[in-house]
Amino acid sequence: MKPIRIIGGGLAGLSLGICLRRKGIPVELHEKGNYPRHKVCGEFISGITKETLARLGIDPLFDDALIHHDINWWMGSELLLTEELPAPALGISRFKLDKRLADMFQREGGQLILGKRIPLENNHNEGCVWATGKPVNPTKAKPEWIGIKIHAVNTQLNGLHMHSSTCGISGSKGGYVGLAEVENGRTNCCGLFHVRSDIRPADAHSRWSSPAAVLMAYAEACGMTELLKLMKSWQYDPESFTATAGFSLGVQNSQAGFSLGDAAWLIPPFTGNGMSMAMESSAIAATWLEKYSADEINWHEAEHGYQSDAKKHFSRRMKLSKLMHPMLFNFPGQQILKASSKTKTLPFKSIFSQLRKP
Numbered sequence: 001m002k003p004i005r006i007i008g009g010g011l012a013g014l015s016l017g018i019c020l021r022r023k024g025i026p027v028e029l030h031e032k033g034n035y036p037r038h039k040v041c042g043e044f045i046s047g048i049t050k051e052t053l054a055r056l057g058i059d060p061l062f063d064d065a066l067i068h069h070d071i072n073w074w075m076g077s078e079l080l081l082t083e084e085l086p087a088p089a090l091g092i093s094r095f096k097l098d099k100r101l102a103d104m105f106q107r108e109g110g111q112l113i114l115g116k117r118i119p120l121e122n123n124h125n126e127g128c129v130w131a132t133g134k135p136v137n138p139t140k141a142k143p144e145w146i147g148i149k150i151h152a153v154n155t156q157l158n159g160l161h162m163h164s165s166t167c168g169i170s171g172s173k174g175g176y177v178g179l180a181e182v183e184n185g186r187t188n189c190c191g192l193f194h195v196r197s198d199i200r201p202a203d204a205h206s207r208w209s210s211p212a213a214v215l216m217a218y219a220e221a222c223g224m225t226e227l228l229k230l231m232k233s234w235q236y237d238p239e240s241f242t243a244t245a246g247f248s249l250g251v252q253n254s255q256a257g258f259s260l261g262d263a264a265w266l267i268p269p270f271t272g273n274g275m276s277m278a279m280e281s282s283a284i285a286a287t288w289l290e291k292y293s294a295d296e297i298n299w300h301e302a303e304h305g306y307q308s309d310a311k312k313h314f315s316r317r318m319k320l321s322k323l324m325h326p327m328l329f330n331f332p333g334q335q336i337l338k339a340s341s342k343t344k345t346l347p348f349k350s351i352f353s354q355l356r357k358p
């Protein structure tokens, strides 16, 4: 079998590596960081089926994940809806999950090379798959978005909670925060915000003297009063604080070559579908890479076959999320969401399901 080289050991790269190893394909995986590590992520997994996890060979890794059945959505101080999820979601930290995947990849005989960043040139090298996550957007001088995450400890929060911003008619800077319980009584607090130059980490820390101060400053600026009350009452694990900026949401054009996960499709985080997409794209890629490795098709055919299947699989949710995302930030959109939730006409379950369908 011809070998495959994977660059990037997040969910996409590691799940692909495990799947290919199980097919007897030699795999070398390069990850610039190390494990375990915290990542900016809502840690709420939804959309991927048990069958796809089994096809990848990683289903046992989720056996002890928390199972979330419902969601509460707040806009500012107003509870917009409490709904049962159309399908249960999983809660597990990236600290735990990525380490488990890395260990499994090595147990399956994969070669894991840590601590070195591979330059992104030569994307088209035969046998090389890019699973490097969110590309830095070189076209934007200033970052538009910032993602921030921290774990609160000893919490008791059932289900999932989303808090989104409120804004005035002229206001456009906003964001949202997802709270999802993970293992050991921890609640992951993760937000995506428009970057604000008026929020400085030093000021935020002198105001709240909490490891979650920056997230609290953004929550306050976005009118998330209920969230702020909750966050002020919690204790945090300072080691779990992470932030990321300088990326664009949507289909990623800058990344050429055989790429999967966020490197190819960066769905807005409010959907809670990015991790699922990373693993779904691995399952699609594995079929084509197996044929390439067995010398049934050439690299060009494998790349094009994968891209065409992935496009069919992800286009609908990318288009819908692109339409929905701005509604969370602009005044008319927020009014529509509020009015439809009051009159119980917000088709939450249908939108949730459509955002996960091929």
Ligand SMILES: Cc1cc2nc3c(=O)[nH]c(=O)nc-3n(C[C@H](O)[C@H](O)[C@H](O)COP(=O)(O)OP(=O)(O)OC[C@H]3O[C@@H](n4cnc5c(N)ncnc54)[C@H](O)[C@@H]3O)c2cc1C
Pocket (backbone or CB within 6 Å): 007, 008, 009, 010, 011, 012, 013, 030, 031, 032, 033, 040, 041, 042, 043, 044, 045, 046, 116, 117, 118, 119, 120, 131, 132, 133, 134, 146, 147, 148, 178, 190, 191, 192, 260, 261, 262, 263, 269, 271, 272, 273, 274, 275, 276, 278
């Ligand atoms: C604020 C926010 C909240 C989110 N919340 C959720 C959520 O609740 N649910 C959900 O499903 N998704 C969520 N997501 C999305 C989810 O985190 C991603 O979709 C998922 O992590 C993508 O996996 P990936 O493997 O493609 O990339 P990543 O997990 O980012 O992995 C990429 C890996 O590649 C490595 N790497 C990068 N460049 C190189 C290089 N040149 N050489 C070597 N290694 C390299 C990185 O170190 C990293 O380990 C959220 C995202 C954000 C920003």
